[in-house]
Amino acid sequence: MTDLMTLLEVGGPLAALGGGTAYTRAKYPALYWSAVGGPISTARLLSSYTSVMEACGLTVAPSRLRVLAVKATTRREVRPVPPRRGIIRPTSTGLRIRLRLAPGQEPADVAASAERLRHAWGVHAVYVTTVKPGVVELRLVGYDVLRRVRMPRKTGSGFLKVPVALREDAMPFVRDYRTVPHQLTLGATLSGKSMYLRHLITGLAPQPVALVGIDCKRGVELAPFASRLSALATDPDEAAELLPVLVKEMEDRYDLIKARQGIAPDTPDGEITSDIWGLPESERPVPVALFVDEVAELFLTATRTDEERRDEMVTQLIRLAQLGRAAGIYLEVCGQRFGAELGKGATMLRAQLTGRVCHRVNDEASAKMALGDIAPEAVSAACAIAPELPGLAVAGDTSGGWSRIRTPYLSLGDAAEICRESAHLVPDLAALKRFRPDVSVRPAETPAPAVLPHPVTD
Known part of the structure; x- marks a missing residue:
């Protein structure tokens, strides 16, 4: 005992x-x-x-x-x-x-x-x-930081810098638009691609940036953020009208830059610029971030008229990707698959997208489309992502470097609330006013009376 x-x-x-x-x-x-x-x-x-x-x-x-x-x-x-x-x-x-x-x-x-x-x-x-x-x-x-994502306190956020995910080395993955102006994000259904997009939009919402969306799924992905968007196209017809306006805005900004370059000969070299960031702050136009969700919908055609419209839209997207950086116009192109089989111009557009983020995909060919031309060894890492880990992705750029990242959870309601709180920051761009989505104002809740009325009887 x-x-x-x-x-x-x-x-x-x-x-x-x-x-x-x-x-x-x-x-x-x-x-x-x-x-x-x-x-x-x-x-x-x-x-x-x-x-x-x-x-x-x-x-x-x-x-x-x-x-x-x-x-x-x-x-x-x-x-x-x-x-x-x-x-x-x-x-x-x-x-x-x-x-x-x-x-x-x-x-x-x-x-x-x-x-x-x-x-x-x-x-x-x-x-x-x-x-x-x-x-x-x-x-x-010391442990697998991607199993349960917890962003560090110091994330390196700033103007046009969005800490959107956590890297496998416990450092924040920051989407820096000044360094990597355009990006391609691929992912299958329920892979976490939409969560990644939410973090980008909510990270840019409090900043003086014009947010433009093209969501050909009738706006189901981007419509909740309409209060912060300067323009929104929800089908290919609206996108065909919006893209030429963005191209015209880009050309106007180039005219502004050229006018600045043609100043007096005695102007210091530091005041001569080749992009909008060299302009005086009073003359500098606000940057524009264009989010294209399900980019394949812009390429799909059924009739000859659709093919002509498709060719025009793809040409305009390529022009924005080639020339938009200096004008302060940045592209976020998202989709489930993006390859040459989409049609003419797809490969050329992909070549202009410096950043690459690949979530879980349905086949190895899709991973090769995103990462094969910049980091072939990252393709196997992307193909090994399990369905039980939504938000896990492989991020790389044209320098050849890559790492695994995972986006923390952010509910759609919280993301929409952040956009509503930042609605007053929507910049005034005259060219985009007719594309501004209609936002329904939530009715104010009527407070309940402290004393309930009683009917008077004789």
């Missing part, structure tokens, strides 16, 4: 502690990492740094001066020299540490050993970035 009581007294708290730790690790990974995982990984890194670097082949032979100094002062063995380690900086999702590479090493050597370092130090992933020549930063991620 005494032994049983002793077992319960000792084993009970241990079992409760172990169960609580396992529950915290599964349900609250950030808390588990801060309390348990982080200290354990830090201890592993400090105790095994030199041996791990040597096992990964990240050491170099010591210099002759070092060999002579060691032999003159001690009798211990002269070991290879690993990269010099900086201060370990803990974060809510992992650890950061900077390494100064030894002579003869390059960042690619460390990146090639990232998987070995992950297993040696017991973390979820290791990412390597170059800080400056000779210095790299290891970003150790």
Whole structure:
């Protein structure tokens, strides 16, 4: 009996502690990492740094001066020299540490050993970035941050910068329109493409930007944001009328830029510009973000008249993609599939879209359309996205870099409310007034009387 009581007294708290730790690790990974995982990984890194670097082949032979100094002062063995380690900086999702590479090493050597370092130090992933020549930063991620997305406090938001998702290295994925002016977003039904679009619109809504939408699904995707839109086309016929107006607006802005370039010879070089951002703020037109949902609907034709209309719209989209950046007009093209089979001009339009985001798709060919021409190795990552992970995507650009991202959940009601609160920021663009969607004003709720009236009887 005494032994049983002793077992319960000792084993009970241990079992409760172990169960609580396992529950915290599964349900609250950030808390588990801060309390348990982080200290354990830090201890592993400090105790095994030199041996791990040597096992990964990240050491170099010591210099002759070092060999002579060691032999003159001690009798211990002269070991290879690993990269010099900086201060370990803990974060809510992992650890950061900077390494100064030894002579003869390059960042690619460390990146090639990232998987070995992950297993040696017991973390979820290791990412390597170059800080400056000779210095790299290891970003150790303690758990799968994409399983339950939690955006960091510092997201790097700003004018025309929208933190729309979280990257797999726990850094925010920021959609920067000044850097990547046009983007193609692909995804099958229920893949999270609409959620990605919501974050873009709500991120731009509080900014002085004109939002224009083309939604050929009768507006079911973009109509909830009508209070913040400067123009909305809900079928191909309306889109055929809207696109020439945007092209004319772009041409007018180019005329404004050319007029600025033709100023007096004594004007300083800093005041001569080739885009709207070099114009004085008082003369600068507001930027325009054009959202095209289900772009394939613009390409589909049934009659010869539809083919003529299609060719005109595609030509105008290509002109906006080629020349719109300098005029402050940016494209967000979304669809389930976008390839040469859509018709003439599809491949040329896709080539102008610098940014690429590929959600879960129904076939490998669709992933190749989005990522195959910029990062072939990212195609397999896009094809491996499971249906149980909506919002997960692979983002890349024409530089060849890519990463996995996931968009946090944002309800349609909350997104529409943000647009309604920002409705007063809709810029005054005369050319787009006739395309401004009609917004029904919600009736004010009549407060209930404090005292209910009673009928007077004789």
